[in-house]
Structures are given as C-alpha cells and as structure tokens.
Amino acid sequence: MSEPLQGVKKPEFKIINMCKLKLMAMVTISLLLQINAKCQKYYSKDAKVSFYSKAPLENIEAHNYKGACIIEQQTGMVTFSVLMKGFEFAKGLMQDHFNENYVESDKYPKATFAGVINEKVPLVLQDGKHVWKVSGSMTLHGITKPLVTEIKVSINKGVVVVETAFGLNIIEYGIKIPSIMEEKISEKVQVIVSPTQLQKL
Amino acid sequence: MLAYLGYQYFRPPADTVSINADIKETALNIGAAYLQDETGSDTKYLGKVVDISGKIAAIESKVSEGKTVYFEANDNSAPVAVLMTLGISKNESFSKGDSVLIRAFCTGYLMDVTFNRGALIMKY
Numbered sequence: 444m445s446e447p448l449q450g451v452k453k454p455e456f457k458i459i460n461m462c463k464l465k466l467m468a469m470v471t472i473s474l475l476l477q478i479n480a481k482c483q484k485y486y487s488k489d490a491k492v493s494f495y496s497k498a499p500l501e502n503i504e505a506h507n508y509k510g511a512c513i514i515e516q517q518t519g520m521v522t523f524s525v526l527m528k529g530f531e532f533a534k535g536l537m538q539d540h541f542n543e544n545y546v547e548s549d550k551y552p553k554a555t556f557a558g559v560i561n562e563k564v565p566l567v568l569q570d571g572k573h574v575w576k577v578s579g580s581m582t583l584h585g586i587t588k589p590l591v592t593e594i595k596v597s598i599n600k601g602v603v604v605v606e607t608a609f610g611l612n613i614i615e616y617g618i619k620i621p622s623i624m625e626e627k628i629s630e631k632v633q634v635i636v637s638p639t640q641l642q643k644l
Numbered sequence: 645m646l647a648y649l650g651y652q653y654f655r656p657p658a659d660t661v662s663i664n665a666d667i668k669e670t671a672l673n674i675g676a677a678y679l680q681d682e683t684g685s686d687t688k689y690l691g692k693v694v695d696i697s698g699k700i701a702a703i704e705s706k707v708s709e710g711k712t713v714y715f716e717a718n719d720n721s722a723p724v725a726v727l728m729t730l731g732i733s734k735n736e737s738f739s740k741g742d743s744v745l746i747r748a749f750c751t752g753y754l755m756d757v758t759f760n761r762g763a764l765i766m767k768y
Contacts, residue, residue: 488725488755489706508709508727511754528691528751529760535657542691552686552752 483516485603485641492525492636498629503537505530512605512639514596516568519560521577521594523607523636527552545618546584554583556590556609572597577607583616597638606638660729660747660763663693671698675721678753689750689757695765696724697745700738711735713746713762722753726762734764743768 490510496503507529513522527548532538542548558579573596581590592609614620614630667689674696677685698715705711710730717723726748728735738744745766748759 486755489704489712491709508706509725509751509754509756509758509760524754526752526754526758528749529758531760532657538657549686549690552690553754 484513484644485516485605486513486644487511487605487639487641490523490636490639492523492634494530495633495635496629496631498627500626501628503532503628505532505538505541507531510636510639512636512641513644514603514605514641516564519562519564520557521560521579522555522557524553524555527554545613545620551583551585554581556581556592558590558592560594568598568603570598570600581609581611581616583611583613584618586616588615603641604638605641606636608633608635610634657761660693660749660761661732661765665695665747666692668695668697671696671715671724672718672721675715675717675724675757678757679720679722682753685757686752690752692750693747694750694759695745695747696726696759697743697768698724699743700740703738703740713738713744714756723756724759725756726759728762728764732763735762738764738767 488511489508490512492507492510494503494505507525508531509526509529511522511524514520527546528542530538530541532541546554556579558577561576561578564575575594575596576591577594578591579589580587590609590611592607594605594607597604611632611634612630613632620628620630674685674689674694677688696715700713701716702714703711704714709727711728713726713728715724715726726746728746744764745768746759746762747765748762751758751760
C-alpha cells in the first residue's frame with residue numbers, strides 16, 4: 444500500500460514545483476521587460492522636418508533632413524529639434540532672408556519642441572497605430588511658448604515610426620514681417636515631421 | 645536691372661563646388677571643438693563653408709535626400725555628418741574607409757555636427 448501512495452505524492456510535488464518554476468519565470472521575464480522598457484529610449488537624427496507657408500502672392504516651403512527626435516518610453520518625454528540653417532529652400536534669396544532677417548539663425552541656431560505624452564505609454568509597445576496627445580513647449584527664435592500637438596506612432600514588428608504636424612504663428616515668436624512683405628509671407632506656418640523610423644538608444 | 649533682380653530672386657542656393665571655403669579643418673578637430681564649446685564653435689563654423697578632411701566611417705543612403713557621410717570620430721570628438729548634394733557625379737565616387745576632402749555648409753550641432761550641401765573635392 445505504501446508504494447502506490449508514494450507514487451501518487453511524487454507527481455503532485457513535481458506539478459507544484461513546475462507551477463512555481465513557471466510562475467517565477469513569468470515574473471522574472473515580466474520584470475526584465477519592465478526594466479528594459481523603463482530604460483527604453485527611441486531616437487532618430489534623420490527626421491525630415493518641413494514647413495509650409497501660404498500667402499496671397501507666394502507659397503513658401505523648406506525642408507530639413509537632419510531633424511532629431513527622441514521618445515523616452517518611461518517618462519513619455521518627446522523631443523523634436525532642428526538646426527535652422529539646415530532648412531533648404533528652392534530659392535537662394537529666400538533661404539538667405541529666412542536665416543538672416545527672420546529666424547536669425549546665427550543668434551538662434553535651433554528650434555525645439557519638448558513635451559510629455561498626456562497618457563501613460565505602455566511598457567511593452569504592441570504592434571498597431573497610436574495617436575497620443577503631447578503637451579509641451581516650442582522654442583523658436585529664442586522665445587518659448589506652450590504647444591499641444593498629437594504624435595502618430597505606428598509599431599510593426601518592433602519597428603517604431605513617428606510623425607507629427609502642428610501650426611505656429613511666427614509673430615508669437617518675435618519674428619517680424621515687414622509691412623512690404625505681408626502679401627508674400629504668412630504669419631501662420633505649418634510644420635510637418637514626416638514619418639520617421641526610430642532606433643533604440 | 646530687371647534681369648538682375650529676376651536672377652537674384654530665382655537663383656538657387658549657392659553651388660558648393662564653385663565657392664571658396666572659409667575654413668579648412670579636419671573632421672576630428674571640428675567634432676572636438678563642438679564637444680568642448682558649442683557656442684564658441686558656432687561662432688567659428690555656423691553658416692561657413694568648410695573644407696572637411698577625414699576618413700569616412702559610414703555612408704547612409706536615402707532615396708529622397710541622398711547620401712549622408714559620417715566621418716570617423718573618437719571619444720573626444722562629436723560625430724561629424726555631411727548631407728551630400730544630389731546630382732553631383734563626383735559625390736557618387738567614394739566609399740567607407742576613404743580619406744576625403746569634402747566642402748560643405750555648417751548648420752550646427754544637434755546629435756552630430758551637421759553639414760549640408762556637401763560636395764566631394766578630392767580623395768587622398
């Protein structure tokens with residue numbers, strides 16, 4: 444009688460041990476994923492940043508192919524930065540005026556948007572498309588103003604792609620348009636960050 | 645007079661190859677200068693035409709904006725990246741490991757010290 448009883452107890456012991464081991468493994472993996480996610484930053488230094496201005500006499504557009512973008516997963520911090528002299532125009536005169544007379548890029552070489560995603564970013568990013576509202580501030584021409592925008596983040600098999608667009612009123616940033624140029628330059632500018640693939644930092 | 649104004653209005657940005665460089669410097673020295681003193685380096689390099697010499701560490705290629713050349717850097721030097729101008733045939737004839745002289749416009753320092761409108765001047 445004793446042998447069969449021992450035979451029954453041993454498998455139970457094994458099952459309990461296996462369950463404990465599985466549980467421990469799951470907890471460990473979950474913790475590791477969380478630690479990894481907490482440290483996770485995504486970045487690009489090749490974001491295409493464009494701006495467009497529509498005025499009665501002329502539309503203006505310029506492109507910068509070296510924008511920087513950083514997203515910190517744990518804090519939800521989002522940063523976009525560009526070097527003002529990196530904007531390329533089709534017309535040289537327009538580019539000169541942009542740098543010298545309007546944004547004064549020698550004095551203020553960078554423009555930066557820094558904000559925080561309003562909702563909690565999941566610790567493990569699932570495949571799919573997310574639209575997150577970001578509240579922060581925009582610094583341009585040495586002046587910082589609050590700005591709320593949305594970023595679109597799409598994740599496909601671990602590849603993270605971000606894009607955003609927002610409008611700016613350049614008058615608010617101390618950029619003066621001479622009255623003679625009012626028909627040619629709009630005070631409202633649309634800024635677009637084209638879809639940009641981010642890398643893990 | 646009208647022709648001159650028209651030319652000025654429609655002229656494209658300056659052609660990098662046809663203008664003289666303001667400064668000649670190695671990529672390592674430019675990167676080191678920016679790492680030590682960004683504001684001072686901006687005063688020296690920002691918006692200037694620079695002849696940059698160094699060894700190519702990497703080349704990244706994108707269809708829309710062309711190639712970006714990364715010069716070799718070290719722990720004491722920020723990376724130097726040059727966005728090469730599309731359509732210059734000479735800009736196609738270099739590869740990783742080449743020692744080159746590239747002329748380009750300095751746009752400042754973000755994650756790299758960045759130059760635009762790069763043109764290959766010579767290979768060593």
